[in-house]
Amino acid sequence: MTALPPLDGDLLERIDRWARVAPTRLAHVSGERSLTYAELTRRSNALADHLTATLPPDGAPVVIEGHKEPELLIGFLGAAKAGHPYVPVEDNLPPQRLSRIVETAGAALTLTAATIAALAPAGAPAAPAPRPAPGRRAPETPYYIMFTSGSTGEPKGVVITHGCLEAFLNWMQVEQALPEGEVFLNQAPYSFDLSIMDTYLALVSGGTIVSVTRHDVAQPKQRHAAFARSGLTVWVSTPSFAQLCLVQRRFAPALLPRLHRFLFCGEMLPHGVAAQLLDRFPEAVVWNTYGPTEATVATTSIRIDREVLTRHSPLPIGYSMPGTRVTVVDEGGRELPSGERGEIVIAGPNVSPGYLRRPDLNARAFFALDGQRAYHTGDWGRLRDGLLFCEGRMDSQIKLHGHRVELGDIESNLRALPGIADAVVLPILWEGRPDALSAFVVMTERGTEPDFDLGNRLRDQLSRRLPVYMLPRQFSFLERFPLNANGKADRKKLAETLA
Amino acid sequence: MSTAETVLNVLAQVSRTEAVRDHLDLRLYDQHLLDSLATVRLIVAFEEAFAIQFDDVEFEREDWATPGHIVAFMEQRLGK
Numbered sequence: 195m196t197a198l199p200p201l202d203g204d205l206l207e208r209i210d211r212w213a214r215v216a217p218t219r220l221a222h223v224s225g226e227r228s229l230t231y232a233e234l235t236r237r238s239n240a241l242a243d244h245l246t247a248t249l250p251p252d253g254a255p256v257v258i259e260g261h262k263e264p265e266l267l268i269g270f271l272g273a274a275k276a277g278h279p280y281v282p283v284e285d286n287l288p289p290q291r292l293s294r295i296v297e298t299a300g301a302a303l304t305l306t307a308a309t310i311a312a313l314a315p316a317g318a319p320a321a322p323a324p325r326p327a328p329g330r331r332a333p334e335t336p337y338y339i340m341f342t343s344g345s346t347g348e349p350k351g352v353v354i355t356h357g358c359l360e361a362f363l364n365w366m367q368v369e370q371a372l373p374e375g376e377v378f379l380n381q382a383p384y385s386f387d388l389s390i391m392d393t394y395l396a397l398v399s400g401g402t403i404v405s406v407t408r409h410d411v412a413q414p415k416q417r418h419a420a421f422a423r424s425g426l427t428v429w430v431s432t433p434s435f436a437q438l439c440l441v442q443r444r445f446a447p448a449l450l451p452r453l454h455r456f457l458f459c460g461e462m463l464p465h466g467v468a469a470q471l472l473d474r475f476p477e478a479v480v481w482n483t484y485g486p487t488e489a490t491v492a493t494t495s496i497r498i499d500r501e502v503l504t505r506h507s508p509l510p511i512g513y514s515m516p517g518t519r520v521t522v523v524d525e526g527g528r529e530l531p532s533g534e535r536g537e538i539v540i541a542g543p544n545v546s547p548g549y550l551r552r553p554d555l556n557a558r559a560f561f562a563l564d565g566q567r568a569y570h571t572g573d574w575g576r577l578r579d580g581l582l583f584c585e586g587r588m589d590s591q592i593k594l595h596g597h598r599v600e601l602g603d604i605e606s607n608l609r610a611l612p613g614i615a616d617a618v619v620l621p622i623l624w625e626g627r628p629d630a631l632s633a634f635v636v637m638t639e640r641g642t643e644p645d646f647d648l649g650n651r652l653r654d655q656l657s658r659r660l661p662v663y664m665l666p667r668q669f670s671f672l673e674r675f676p677l678n679a680n681g682k683a684d685r686k687k688l689a690e691t692l693a
Numbered sequence: 694m695s696t697a698e699t700v701l702n703v704l705a706q707v708s709r710t711e712a713v714r715d716h717l718d719l720r721l722y723d724q725h726l727l728d729s730l731a732t733v734r735l736i737v738a739f740e741e742a743f744a745i746q747f748d749d750v751e752f753e754r755e756d757w758a759t760p761g762h763i764v765a766f767m768e769q770r771l772g773k
Contacts, residue, residue: 201737412722412729413753434730441733443748622709629730630709646712650724657725665725668709 203399206275207361210235212400214239219375221397222264223424224405229264231400233316234271234550239664241272241314249278254302255339255351255550256294257281258384262405263307266384268314268392270338278302279336281351283512286408288658295341295349299550319448333357333543338419339550340387340487343570343599345590347606352487352551354662361543362490364393365515369495370455376401377424377452381431387487388596392430394659402430411435414442428454429478432460432596433467438496438559447475451600459492461556462584462627465507468498484511484584488559488569490544493518494582511575513586518542519566537588538575541568590685592621592628597663602665604631607659610653613637618675618683619666620628622692634688636674645671696743696771697764703738703762717761722754732757743771749752 203211207447212219213235222229245256256278258269266282273280281299283292296304302643305313337356341586344350352475352560378396380403382388396403403426410417415441416597429436436456439445447453456471463482471480485493496502496512512521520535521529530536545567548556561568590601601619608617616636621628643651649669657665669692675683696703701714708726713719721727727735735757736747757763 219754415753438729438733629734632709643741646710646716653725662725667726667731 205337205356205363205394206271206331208648209271209397214289216375216400219347219400220402220446222267222403222405224262224264224421225550227264228671230269230664231279234267236270236315237268237314238275240319241268241310242275245272245276245278245589248383249276251277252302253277253279253336255279255281255299255336257283257299257301257304258306258310259283259285259287259292259304260307261285261383264366265307265310265314267403269305269310270384271316272310273305273336277335278351280670281339281341281566282389283341283412284383284385284661290659291349291598291661296349299339299341299351331356333360334547336547338390341385341601342487344555345592345600345602345606347603347610349603350555351550352387353548353550354490356488358544358546359390359394361517362390362492362515363398365517365544366391366395367399368393369515372399372401372428372440372455377427378403379424379426379429379431380405381435382460382596383408386460386490387670388430388432390491391457391459391483392428395430397626411438418444419440421445421449423548424450425452426450426455427451429456431458433458433463434461436471436593437464437467440467442476445474447477450475454478456480457483461593463498463509464625464627465503465509466638468509469503472498472500472503480550482511484542484582485540486569486571486573488546488571489518489540490546493540493542493544494520496581508583512582513580514582515542515544518544519563519636520577520582533576533578534572535585538571538573538582538584539568540571541566543567545569565574573600588630594621594628594631594663599631599664604633604656604664605658607656608635608652609656610659613639614652616675616683618685618688619686619691620689622668630668631664631666632668632670632692634670634672634675636672640671640673645669696768697756699740699742700764701760703735703742707734707738713760717764718759720758721760721763722758723747727757735763739767743767745771 212231217232218230220228221231221234230466256273258280260266270280282440335356337359338354339351341349341351378392380392410420464474480498483492483495494512494514519541523539524536541563548560558571572588576583604619605617615638618634622630676687678684704713704759710726
């Protein structure tokens, strides 16, 4: 086995190295299609050349739109090599939402799988010059920008730099002691930063990324077939996706004989899911990780074994990565003693420099702590002997099957529809966790249309503004909202109707 | 209670939609009233309600596309 390259090397060079060491090895498999390391390097170089020749050297973001096609990886690396951060977006976003993202990002251009295939075709010749131009890979250079739900209805772009991503990857690679050539599950959409964990851990360690499409996710038979031919060794997903798979009894070592590791992130890992996995896959290890997108995928981690399961329910979210400090603070920002509940604050090289072009939000969420970038997570938490526990949100952000959703985002978009006076959106819980959305709506004029038809019509209108996972399942119509002591819609009272 | 009634009760509860009872041709997935996770909830709820165990990979979304489809599927599954 080839020794892994040094961890302090440039991220892009570490990936390109595999084109020399193992040129014919598969970097990516998606359905019937695949991409070798040699092709990935050659074609991303060709794309970088094209972008360098045609775009001003201003580091403007490049939007990359698609769903799991091998070309997207070429796009990500090509943009990064040309010194342009990329903005990954799914191809099923409503056009209105997409154009807001393109506009907010100040994107230089939008690439799709088809345009990338045309600009950097399979037969692209080996490029002569090393890239990117020297000086482009400073740690503070933006690498990707992840757009996430914003409470006012405007998506906000989290800037992640080369330095952030390298800090995250170096930690994970050492902690997980990942050998060369593992096969990683890629299930999360590229627009969700959980996918960074599998994609880049695979690429820096000469591994293979196996994508499962949203179609595979929805169809049990297809999902089963995809797993059967996958050769997966490292599982990366939300706990929700594992839960979906566990319902099939055939989801077991006979189907995935080489699988030895589960890495979870993106939402609370339910105790029952971890326990079931350990029963079903007795040879595999299960890890829980935690972290906001603003601190590059994950910041804390813990291996969940039988002992942890016995000692903790709900499960802890882990210990901080080395070099990064996780503290729990009170309202005044003062560090709280062990065991006391407060806001989780993260400070370290993995913390984003901020939201793109949003000084208003940055002033509130980001600050400097002991010379490091620091971020107010908005998560309630508690530390016990260095072990972190998360106890939910301080605001109305929720995690819906791993998707980060600001309820205010949906409410703003609902209020923007004709005929709506006011709207409140609340999560419907299943075993204590958000499982679907319920919208409470006050119409300016309530006609004679039955509630069910009106709800369907509003959901349809909303689907032209919001991603599918943000559409309420249930609509209720009220003449007015119950008010709380502050004269605002009483969300608690409304939530009681959902119990 | 008939199989159909039980199926529709469970479906109404999981989809949070009373209207499934009298809209048997409602496209549940297309209308975003069900998704993959909700399907899991349905399976678990049917297993409980009818004291059965589903075998692996028994159905595709198209088999459960509407309340009518689900009732027919469950009636056949239960041999009625």
